[in-house]
Amino acid sequence: MTDVRALLTGVYEMVRQDLPTLLSMRRNITWKDDGSPVTDADLRVEKHVHAYLRAHLPDLTFVCEESYAPGGDESPTAWTAVLDPIDGxxxxxxxxxxxGVSLSLWHEGxxxxxxLLLPELGDSLMSGDKIEYQRSRIIGFSSSITDELAARVARAxxxxxxxxxxxNLFNVTRGALAGFSNPAGAKSWDILAGLMLAREHGCDIDVEGALYGGHYLRPDRKYRFDIRHRYDLHPG
Incomplete structure (x- = not known):
């Protein structure tokens, strides 16, 4: 039987130990066609995590932001890993x-x-972790600014x-944010791990306007979502 917890912990330790090298690469930037940055550190994390998981899961389907091509691996097979090597x-x-680093592992769908790994902050959250919930009335929002998002911020x-x-996903799961909303949409590598952890800890989650049931999200589209933590300090 595959020890998934050990795999997740192994990835975190690998990234943590490599942190000095990753930080030395933060100014080694190239620009994607959409105008967003990618650093040598993004590519390094992807390469090392892929090699590590492939060594333990030989039949792995690997879905990652920096190497994904539409029309490729879009449905889970035996083992599937969904990785954002550096989110943010x-x-x-x-x-x-x-x-942070976002990693979600799936077996036969x-x-x-x-x-969710926050290496420079020295923090992480993994499936099975017990956490002390905070209470908050702060709502977190995505940085993809739209008229709808601006209106929500004004009301929040x-x-x-x-x-x-x-x-954001780390903090809404532990209750430091009362909610987290992205009305513009995000890809599966951005959010899948966080949605599953938020669900594990009892948050209310809507994806594309419907209650999220914990299903796999395909990487060939964006998903709008809202998450609400059970310990919300808003009156009522």
Whole structure:
């Protein structure tokens, strides 16, 4: 039987030990066609995590932001890994510590385990972790600014835009954010691990306007979502 917890922990330890090298690469930037940055560190994390998982899961389907091509691996097979090697690259290459690694493992279409890693902050959240829930009335929002998002921010009262889905998902799962919303949509590698962990910890989750039941999200599209933590300090 595959020890998924050991795999997730192994990935975190590998990234943590490689952190000095990754930080030295934060200014080695190239630009994607959409104008967003990618650093040598993004590619390094992808390469090392892929090799590590492939060594333990030989039949692996690997879905990753930096190497994904539409029309490729879009449905889970025996083992599937969905990875965002550095989520919040804009934060990372600007010198912020609020960036993370998102990894979700699936076996024959069923969720096997997920991890949100915040290496520079020295924190992580994995499937099976016990956490002390916080209470908050702060709503986190994605940094993809639209008219709808701006209107929601104006209504939220206490709002935060952090520029990193992993950081937001980590904090809404533990209750430091009362909610996290992305009305513009995000790809599966940005959110799948976080959605599964939020679901594990009892958050209410809507994806594309419907209650999220924990199903696999295909990587060939974006998904709009709202997450609400059970410990919400808003009156009523």
């Amino acid at each position: 690259t804009e934060n990372f290459c600007s010198g912020f510590k609020e960036w 069923a969720h096997a385990g997920s991890a 009262g206490e709002a935060r835009i952090m520029g990193c889905a992993v950081y």
